Amino acid sequence: MIEAIQKADVLIEAMGWIRQFRDKVTVIKLxxxxxxDDDALRHLLVDIVFMETVGMRPVVVHGGGAAISRAMAAAGLEARFVQGRRYTDPATLKIVEKVLAGEINESIAARIEEFGGRAMPLNFAGETDNNILYGEPITLTGDDGEPVDLGAVGHVTRVDRDVLDNLCYAGQVPVIPSMCVVDDGKPGAGGKLNVNADTAAMAVAQAMGAEKLVFLSDINGVRRDKNDPDSLIHSLDGAEARRLIASGAxxxxxxxxxxACLETLDKGVRKVHIIDGRLRHSLLLEIYTNCGVGTEIVSDPV
Ligand SMILES: Nc1ncnc2c1ncn2[C@@H]1O[C@H](COP(=O)(O)OP(=O)(O)O)[C@@H](O)[C@H]1O
Ligand SMILES: CC(=O)N[C@@H](CCC(=O)OP(=O)(O)O)C(=O)O
Incomplete structure (x- = not known):
């Protein structure tokens, strides 16, 4: 640490990045x-507290797919996915709400506070309803061209941006679980829907006009061959991404x-990255240096 600080050029570079991102919203998808990986999570949450401390406006959107699958198995339910989305029947929805909107959401907020930050869990699971995501059910199209019923799965159509802006302005980190309430215009009406956390993060980034959206995953980025770390793609555009999805890579x-990355860029968010959350301080490296860890998703060339 002392050696790092003694290198004035490191400080000058860091100050430049801090100034550039002061007051700018970065949406972080956990x-x-x-x-x-508890140790990785701890480092990421410390990075988030650091960002808030130096005047950035981090907003956390989280999933919890692995924990949901574990809770389902413990309840004797089998997890089933269609195109990366969990089939969500009423019993599964109850588990998703308990694990995502309850346990994980509250725990992330509590840990941010433990590290000296201030955080607000935004869920409908507790006694106070702090939900800010509203949406509608989705239906996917299967390989045979027929619609696939996913149960209570939705996407976000409306984000209560004022709540988020106020929290960020007050120096609090909003922590948002990937669930929404059916937005049928009637207060108090509507059911709950399970939302893929990547698409929830996308909706929040778009609604806030975020400077950056960063997806933290357990892999070093998008690979040409998912089993080969050396096949990491540093910069991926829409055309290539669609080709890789169609080929099954x-x-x-x-x-x-x-x-979600591609749609986010289409809607005006400036930068979207997929990075490895297990790499120590990957978030700070991504934001405050030119290292370019992971995959940057870029718009199609015009
Ligand atoms: N081409 C690819 N490059 C990298 N990862 C891939 C690729 N195709 C599939 N994957 C899988 O996607 C996973 C990341 O998605 P997911 O498990 O939903 O992550 P998270 O829970 O972090 O959102 C990786 O762990 C990897 O197994
Ligand atoms: C509809 C749908 O698939 N919802 C996801 C929500 C959690 C999630 O996306 O978590 P990760 O980011 O850890 O994958 C699920 O039930 O797993």
Whole structure:
């Protein structure tokens, strides 16, 4: 640390990045897979507290797919996925709400506070309803061209941006679980829906006009061959991404992630990255240096 500080050029570079991102919103998506590694999660949450301390506006959207699958197995339920989305029947929905909107959401907020930050868990699971995501059910199209019923699975159509802006302005880190309430315009009406956390992060980044959206996963980025770390793609555009999805090189949970990245860029968020949350301080490296860890998703060339 002393040696690092004694290098004035390191400080000058860091000050430049801090100034550039002061007051700018960065949406950080914490994937369930990286949250399984407690040490990695601890470092990421410390990075988030650091960002808030130096005047950035971090907003956390989280999943928890692995923990949901574990809770389902304990309840004797089998997890089933279609194009990276969990089939969600009423029994599964109850588990998703308990694990995501309850346990994980509250625990992330509590740990941010433990590290000296201030955080606000935004869920509908507790006594106070702090939900800010509203949406509608989705239906996917299967390989045979027929619609696939996913149960209570939705996507976000509306984000209560004022709540988020106020929290960020007050120096609090909003912590948002990937569930939404059906937005049928009637207060108090509507059911709850399970939302893929990558698409929830995308909706929040778009609604806030975020400077950056960073997906933290358990892999070093998008790979040409998912089993070969050396096949990491540093910069991926839409055309190439669609080719890789069609060929099956991008599959499972990486499909909604890459689709969310592309849609986010289409809607005006400036930078979107998929990085390895297990790499120590990957978040700070991504934001405050030119190292370019992971995969940057870029718009198609015009
Ligand atoms: N082409 C690919 N490059 C990298 N990872 C891929 C690829 N195709 C599929 N994957 C899988 O996607 C996973 C990340 O998605 P997911 O498990 O949903 O992560 P998270 O829980 O972090 O959102 C990786 O662990 C990897 O197994
Ligand atoms: C509809 C749908 O698939 N919802 C996801 C929500 C959690 C999630 O996306 O978590 P990760 O980011 O850890 O994958 C699920 O039930 O697993």
């Amino acid at each position: 994937g369930g897979s990286v949250m399984e 991008i599959e499972a949970g990486m499909i909604p992630k890459v689709e």
